[in-house]
Amino acid sequence: EAGVVQSPRYKIIEKKQPVAFWCNPISGHNTLYWYLQNLGQGPELLIRYENEEAVDDSQLPKDRFSAERLKGVDSTLKIQPAELGDSAVYLCASSLAGASYNEQFFGPGTRLTVL
Amino acid sequence: AQRVTQPEKLLSVFKGAPVELKCNYSYSGSPELFWYVQYSRQRLQLLLRHISRESIKGFTADLNKGETSFHLKKPFAQEEDSAMYYCALSGGSGNTPLVFGKGTRLSVIA
Numbered sequence: 001e002a003g004v005v006q007s008p009r010y011k012i013i014e015k016k017q018p019v020a021f022w023c024n025p026i027s028g029h030n031t032l033y034w035y036l037q038n039l040g041q042g043p044e045l046l047i048r049y050e051n052e053e054a055v056d057d058s059q060l061p062k063d064r065f066s067a068e069r070l071k072g073v074d075s076t077l078k079i080q081p082a083e084l085g086d087s088a089v090y091l092c093a094s095s096l097a098g099a100s101y102n103e104q105f106f107g108p109g110t111r112l113t114v115l
Numbered sequence: 116a117q118r119v120t121q122p123e124k125l126l127s128v129f130k131g132a133p134v135e136l137k138c139n140y141s142y143s144g145s146p147e148l149f150w151y152v153q154y155s156r157q158r159l160q161l162l163l164r165h166i167s168r169e170s171i172k173g174f175t176a177d178l179n180k181g182e183t184s185f186h187l188k189k190p191f192a193q194e195e196d197s198a199m200y201y202c203a204l205s206g207g208s209g210n211t212p213l214v215f216g217k218g219t220r221l222s223v224i225a
Contacts (some may be wrong), residue, residue: 003158033212042119042201042215043159056212091159104213106159 004107012113018080021110025073025094032069033104034077034093043059043091049075050097079112087114119202121216129224136187138176138202142189142198148178148185149213151200151224156188162200164185172196192223 005024013019025032030051035043046065048056051072060067064083069075079086089111093104118141128134140146148165163171165178165185178186185202199220203213 006223040217042203042217044215045212048212051188082212101160108158 004059006107006110010111010112016081019082021077021090023075023092029084029094031095032075033093037089061106082114084114117214119216121202121219123219125220127222129219130192134189134192136200140183140204146206149203150187151201194223197223
């Protein structure tokens, strides 16, 4: 099994440009998370989905960030326009709802560099 | 507020020496505590969780509610233990998000 798949793995853009990241969770996992990891920091939650519903997006900067998970499977995270401070690693994770413990499985991440 | 503190950014030990990675948390309630590990060029993965009380790769961690700590220990470090270690907590049941510490880089010297 491939685990959580993310693409692209690396992205370099100029500031004010748009960018999108894609995530495909583990098959059968209906909970999907997007985390932001700045250099030297631990991951921080941006948004959590239960199926296609965003149940926790309080940390998502909605002026420039958006996300969707239309069919409750794969998800896209978008930034428009990107700023220099958005340079970071964007992690996607998934977990199985109803599990007795909260083990999240992480993708490899997308490393964004904004010039 | 939920918070996880890992006081050491870098910990260097010699092979065969004991290892202790510190983690303290702040949470009003009964959280679930986890240790995640990221080896070089690999993705973040679960190492162990407090509810299972198991030993993984020789590592153990005991939840101390009085001291609000969840330190990770191993009696004899191996070179392959070199990695980035993150302590994390999850509040409540279900698939609530993880709150991570800043991480500690463990370097095991041969």
